[in-house]
Amino acid sequence: MPLKHNxxxxxxxxxxxxxxxxxxxxxxxxxxxxxxxxxxxxTGAQFGYGQLWTAxxxxxxxxxxxxxxxRIGLVTGKGIAAVVKEHYSRKVLYAVxxxxxxxxxxxxxADIGAMASAAQLLVPVHFVVLTLLFTITILLLEIFTSYRxxxxxxxWLALALLAYPITVFIVDQPWAxxxxxxxxxxxxxxxxxxxxxxxVFGTTITPYMFFWQASQEVEExxxxxxxxxxxxxxxxPHIHAMRKDNNIGMVISEFTTWxxxxxxxxxxxxxxxxxxxxxxxxxxxxxxxxHSFPNAGYLAxxxxxxxxxxxxxxxxxxxxxxxxxxxxxxxxxxASLNLKLKKAHGFYGVIIISTLIGLIINFVGIDPVKAxxxxxxxxxxxxxxxxxxxxxxxxxxxxxxEYKSRWLSxxxxxITFFIMGAAAVALFFTx
Numbered sequence: 001m002p003l004k005h006n007x008x009x010x011x012x013x014x015x016x017x018x019x020x021x022x023x024x025x026x027x028x029x030x031x032x033x034x035x036x037x038x039x040x041x042x043t044g045a046q047f048g049y050g051q052l053w054t055a056x057x058x059x060x061x062x063x064x065x066x067x068x069x070x071r072i073g074l075v076t077g078k079g080i081a082a083v084v085k086e087h088y089s090r091k092v093l094y095a096v097x098x099x100x101x102x103x104x105x106x107x108x109x110a111d112i113g114a115m116a117s118a119a120q121l122l123v124p125v126h127f128v129v130l131t132l133l134f135t136i137t138i139l140l141l142e143i144f145t146s147y148r149x150x151x152x153x154x155x156w157l158a159l160a161l162l163a164y165p166i167t168v169f170i171v172d173q174p175w176a177x178x179x180x181x182x183x184x185x186x187x188x189x190x191x192x193x194x195x196x197x198x199x200v201f202g203t204t205i206t207p208y209m210f211f212w213q214a215s216q217e218v219e220e221x222x223x224x225x226x227x228x229x230x231x232x233x234x235x236x237p238h239i240h241a242m243r244k245d246n247n248i249g250m251v252i253s254e255f256t257t258w259x260x261x262x263x264x265x266x267x268x269x270x271x272x273x274x275x276x277x278x279x280x281x282x283x284x285x286x287x288x289x290x291h292s293f294p295n296a297g298y299l300a301x302x303x304x305x306x307x308x309x310x311x312x313x314x315x316x317x318x319x320x321x322x323x324x325x326x327x328x329x330x331x332x333x334x335a336s337l338n339l340k341l342k343k344a345h346g347f348y349g350v351i352i353i354s355t356l357i358g359l360i361i362n363f364v365g366i367d368p369v370k371a372x373x374x375x376x377x378x379x380x381x382x383x384x385x386x387x388x389x390x391x392x393x394x395x396x397x398x399x400x401x402e403y404k405s406r407w408l409s410x411x412x413x414x415i416t417f418f419i420m421g422a423a424a425v426a427l428f429f430t431x
Contacts (some may be wrong), residue, residue, distance in 0.1 A: 032113035033315035042283035044264020049181035055258035068394040071216030077232040082329035108358030110375040113368035118308035121301040164259040191430040202380025212322040243359035324350035
């Protein structure tokens with residue numbers, strides 16, 4: 001009897017733990033999208049272990065930023081654009097919405113192109129056909145399927161990311177060098193170094209995550225019946241639960257980032273590959289994982305492609321959805337992925353248009369893998385003014401009341417703002 005009781009107790013504890021996981025975990029998973037994989041792989045290939053430290057040092061800042069965004073959504077019961085609309089001028093509102101929409105559309109285009117490029121490693125189908133196929137599939141699933149159901153399916157595909165942590169421990173690593181590089185920052189004042197580190201910042205602390213997590217917290221509140229008479233009925237237990245979810249999601253995300261950087265450094269850089277020109281180059285990073293199997297090269301491409309395609313199918317709806325939330329909130333349209341098309345024409349219209357423009361971007365002649373890295377850099381620059389606004393909102397007594405940012409949150413947020421701002425300014429000075 002005591003044994004059965006203990007087993008039931010453990011099962012309840014496990015269910016309670018997984019019950020806490022929500023927008024934070026989803027946002028953390030979406031952060032390691034195709035743009036992230038390409039940027040981290042290129043960073044490791046180009047600079048070896050030189051930027052490993054970014055994964056550790058970015059973790060508290062990334063966590064603080066996403067916690068602030070989630071707290072804004074949880075406390076106000078509104079997305080970031082809706083809060084900006086209520087408390088700031090129209091000029092600020094349109095600037096904010098414009099920044100996130102432009103950055104997201106470019107990211108959508110890069111992710112669709114990367115998915116098509118990865119699929120070409122497995123099937124001899126024309127790039128244009130594959131981009132059209134992925135675009136149509138994503139739109140049909142996003143419009144006609146509940147995102148909860150859709151994301152649960154795709155999270156299994158995202159497990160392909162586990163290939164990077166596994167590869168880290170299969171490959172013979174110079175652990176003393178790795179641990180030192182992970183803790184002691186290395187810096188170079190050159191265009192190449194600043195370009196790629198701005199990309200690392202931009203794909204880690206990225207605009208679409210700000211809007212997505214805030215809006216998803218609102219969706220969660222409404223689903224749990226915590227919004228009454230248009231106002232959230234929450235207390236500190238809800239804030240603490242959100243923080244646990246957020247912390248777990250960000251730790252998983254940054255550990256994966258560290259693994260991708262390390263695999264790129266050990267497998268690609270140390271083998272003389274210092275420039276990831278295409279998807280095939282990026283897939284080579286996973287060859288040690290399957291080196292003892294026949295057709296190891298094909299298996300590595302298969303694992304890489306499944307990861308890119310799965311994460312792309314997960315990330316593109318997040319990108320178009322966060323853009324749609326921003327626009328819909330700005331114009332007071334119905335906005336929810338749980339609403340049917342006929343009840344949210346404007347919201348789904350933004351999703352369709354942003355995804356189609358992203359598709360068109362693939363036909364301007366930019367290499368899909370390079371486009372992912374350029375996208376990360378654009379996000380790194382666009383995040384700076386948005387961070388400033390989020391810091392102000394999260395610390396506002398008028399907007400957040402007793403749940404406003406305390407000294408630790410404000411300190412981490414302002415440091416993040418100055419670091420990312422300095423990286424963007426330094427990048428422009430070195431051009």
